[in-house]
Amino acid sequence: MKGTVHSSTNIRVRTCPTWTAEIPVCSEAKTPACGSIVAAMIIISLIHCRIFGKLNGYLLNRIRHAFSIKSGTIKVMKKFDLVIVGEGISGLYAAYLAFRRFPQWNIALIADSSRLAPCSYRTTAVVSQSGIHLGVSPLGDLLFNGFQAFCEHVANDRPDGIYSGTRFHLSSDGCDAFKKRWPNGRLQQLATLKKELFVEQEETFLVDPHEYLAWLKSQMTVHFFTGLVTSVESGRVISDHLDILGDRIFLANGAYARHTPIQLKSHAPTKNYLDGSRVVPGKFALFQLCDWGEESFVLSHGHANLIYRAWSGEVLIGGTTNKNESLDDQGELQKQINFFAELVNFDLPKAVHVDTGLRHKGMQRKPALLELSTNVWALWGTYKNGWSLPHFMLKDWIEKI
Ligand SMILES: Cc1cc2nc3c(=O)[nH]c(=O)nc-3n(C[C@H](O)[C@H](O)[C@H](O)COP(=O)(O)OP(=O)(O)OC[C@H]3O[C@@H](n4cnc5c(N)ncnc54)[C@H](O)[C@@H]3O)c2cc1C
Structure with a gap:
């Protein structure tokens, strides 16, 4: 993975596809000096990007409002339209769909793939119909529809990989x-x-997971952050390095879902699903x-x-x-x-x-797209079919959010 948090004083922010900047985050004592460094870095980056024609006015405007740096802490606070947790196939496909549907949105994606390895890079990744037909069982219908949705995606979008x-x-x-x-x-x-x-x-x-996921990243402008999410609350994702505010939150944290604390008022379905999963x-x-x-x-x-x-x-x-x-x-x-x-x-x-x-396996192998609370969703339990279920299950979600 390209961007990492190098130390407690630097947060690397990755945007796709053209721009990367390091935003130093200041302690209270260092605020004035760091403030000028931040300003200088941003100006240099902007001039550089302008010279090379890599940044359009729209992106410039977004970067200007992208961060408010809290002095005295290492937290970067920002209100995004959508915050996604996880950069495996589920998280990246959700970001891809959201960016295509709402290109004006500010989308953030946070993951800590060096500490919590995504299954999506350790997989054999084959997508077949496997003799499954509609009308035999609810799970069979989902798998069949997942395969069809994947075929449509390949035919219409011609992804690499x-x-x-x-x-x-x-x-x-x-x-x-x-x-x-x-x-x-x-x-x-x-x-x-x-x-x-x-x-x-x-x-x-x-x-080819590396090639396909790289292609998905190249198709969207999303702010990538590195951080271990320690809590999810309504409108807020809290990690060990930064907190991110979001109008909508989407959890695509795969097999680690049971270990990410969720602090939402009404999440009985969440608890039931997670307790029954493995x-x-x-x-x-x-x-x-x-x-x-x-x-x-x-x-x-x-x-x-x-x-x-x-x-x-x-x-x-x-x-x-x-x-x-x-x-x-x-x-x-x-x-x-x-x-x-x-x-x-x-x-x-x-x-x-x-x-x-x-892999994350739901009870009776059921995958689930759950609305955990208002504007907080999760896609869990894709188990052995993670390369096609998001393509079907996120179709309705993108129309609802
Ligand atoms: C050996 C093997 C073979 C497989 N073969 C196939 C196959 O042939 N066909 C098929 O369709 N599927 C297959 N699968 C299943 C498929 O690979 C998975 O279902 C899919 O990759 C899951 O993707 P995901 O995005 O949901 O989760 P992941 O790829 O695991 O991504 C989860 C993300 O969430 C992040 N994360 C989690 N918790 C936190 C936290 N607290 N803070 C910050 N970040 C966090 C992780 O860092 C990661 O980026 C196989 C799986 C395996 C293991």
């Missing part, structure tokens, strides 16, 4: 569970595999420098996945929940690696590393 490929669902014995989901699956010998298996295939999207780690092993052809593909066998990213020459194995859901159990992952190493017609190099992401 989204690749197409084929997903092969495999079964050694064509068992009932496989037949139920894939009634047309049949015995086949794929060119990539050493043996004949029951196979059904579908078109799929493979997401943090579920997901692991995958990463292999690099694999030249397995020009087509990206996914092999799925039960809970095991192998993802080949043709654009980067990476292979990822794993990504689903280990049976005992423990953080340190490598046994299940090793079994999956051995399984695919024996199955595919390619050599697997030595794994570069094993990555673990923390």
